[in-house]
Amino acid sequence: MSRRILVLAGTGEAKELCARLRDADIDAVASLAGATRTPDALAVTTRHGGFGGADAFADYLAQEDIQAVVDATHPFASAMSLRSAEVCRTRGVGYLQLLRPAWASQKGDQWTLIDQEEDAARIIGPRSTVFLATGRQTLERFVNLQGRRVICRQIDPPTKPFPFEGGEYLIGRPPFTVLDETILFRQLGVDWLVVKNAGGTASRSKLDAARALKLRVAMINRPPQPEAPKVATVQEAFEWVKAL
Structure with a gap:
């Protein structure tokens, strides 16, 4: 049987795992959904764009003779993870979610936990300067923040105007x-930082800067994840693949 592995990518952990699979001469292919227009290159053959639904994903697994899937997508790509786990379960394909631990507040943090983007307006005052570190894909869900100064940071230049005034x-x-981050937040006069609880070390710097500046943080809780085998580190995922 083929040992071909599909890595559902889009995170730093996925990039590291792909490099380790290549170095170990393990047959692997990666998939990027296309959330970023110019993503970093991965060490294995990479397909770009979504699969087109559960049936199309199942067809891809069969056509490419995929033995196992390592889901190393973003913790907030929950719809993709839930679908992928279910398809793998019904098709008898191995599935592992590489899910880094969520952030936990530390002494000095001023976090308010919320469950969805629309809740931010409930806690953020009308004359606040708000820094959205949540990306462009969910930007329109913050429309009820209109009336505040809202700054949305994103990797790619915008292709359309900001969806609401201010x-x-x-x-x-x-x-x-x-x-x-400290210099940037000071220059902008940020009052509130809005963040998805993505976890990991690469993007924690904004939270450390917010703590140092005593900024308030609206922390969006993670969505439900699939009930499936999970690991928290690249090393654990690599060992799982090797044990197949």
């Missing part, structure tokens, strides 16, 4: 240091 784009490609 908003502006800021283009930046990570990583950002704590010093970078």
Whole structure:
């Protein structure tokens, strides 16, 4: 039987895992959904764009003789993870979710936990300067923040105007240091930082900067994840693949 592995990518962990699979001479292919127009290159053959639904994903697994799937997508790509886990279960394909631990508040943090983007307006005052570190895909869900100064940072230049008045784009490609973020938040006069609880170390610098500046943070809780085998590190995922 083929040992071909499909890595559902889009995170730093996926990039590292692909490099380790290549170095171990394990047959692997990666898939990027296309959320970023110019993503970093991966070490294995990479397909771009969505699969087109559960049936199309199942067909792809069969056509490419995929033995196992490592889901290393973003923790907020839950619809993709739930679908992928279910398709793999029904088709008898191995499935593992590589899910990094969520962030936990530390002494000095001023977090308010919310469950969805629309809840941010409930806790953020009308004359606040709000920094959205949540990406462009869910931007329209913040429309009820209209009346505040809203700054949305994204990797790619915008292709259409800001979806509501009072908003502006800021283009930046990570990583950002704590010093970078501290200087930026001071220059912009940020009152509130809105963040998805993505976890990991690469993007934690904004939270460390917010703590140093005593900024308030609206932290969006993670959506439900599939009931499936999970690991928290690239090493654990690599060992799982090797044990197949």
